[in-house]
Amino acid sequence: MRIVLLGPPGAGKGTQANVIVNKYKVLHISTGDILREAVKNETAPGLRAKKFMDAGNLVPDQLVTEMLTEKLKNSNVKTGFVLDGFPRTVNQAEILETALCELSMPLDLVIYFATSEQTILKRLTGRLICRGCGGIFHLTNMPPLKEGICDFCGGELYQRSDDCEQTIKNRIDVYNKQTKELIGYYERKNLLQKVSGDLDVEPLFIILQNILEKIF
Incomplete structure (x- = not known):
């Protein structure tokens, strides 16, 4: 089971990732956590990433993928993984695909959480x-x-x-601009499944469970 969870901030990806991890005993990989851990531990990639972060710049896609790949190499992923928060652009998706193929770990499924702005604001605030x-x-x-x-x-x-509301709206706008092409990218590869991120935790997980158990 090697899956990516896509969706705007507040769509419930992190919550559902935790439920999936507990149910199926797979590894939860969050690029945000990987970055914070690498910076905290002062690893070579972490120190390189910190320079970009301290300057208020995005960490380059290649560097994020390098850190993600290192995490996969050094972790027990025999049962699979849930990747949350990456990729966010087609360029990131292409770099990720190359890296995973080199590890003989191609993606099985990408789940997109389609979520209304009203729901996102209610959740995140x-x-x-x-x-x-x-x-x-x-x-x-x-x-x-x-x-x-x-x-x-x-x-x-x-x-x-x-x-806060205005910052959240800005994050939603940025996400939508970045991700529109990414959804089409995974649709063309027949990897994408769409679910409603407006649902509460339990009913949404029932839907996810049905999707996962049909495939795995």
């Missing part, structure tokens, strides 16, 4: 993230058992500074 494990909660839809504390690891929950 109430989103809570764990500083420890990255677990995701919501003030109203999925509150933690204990206020401000992660159910999974006991870490502190916080709201991202960019989870």
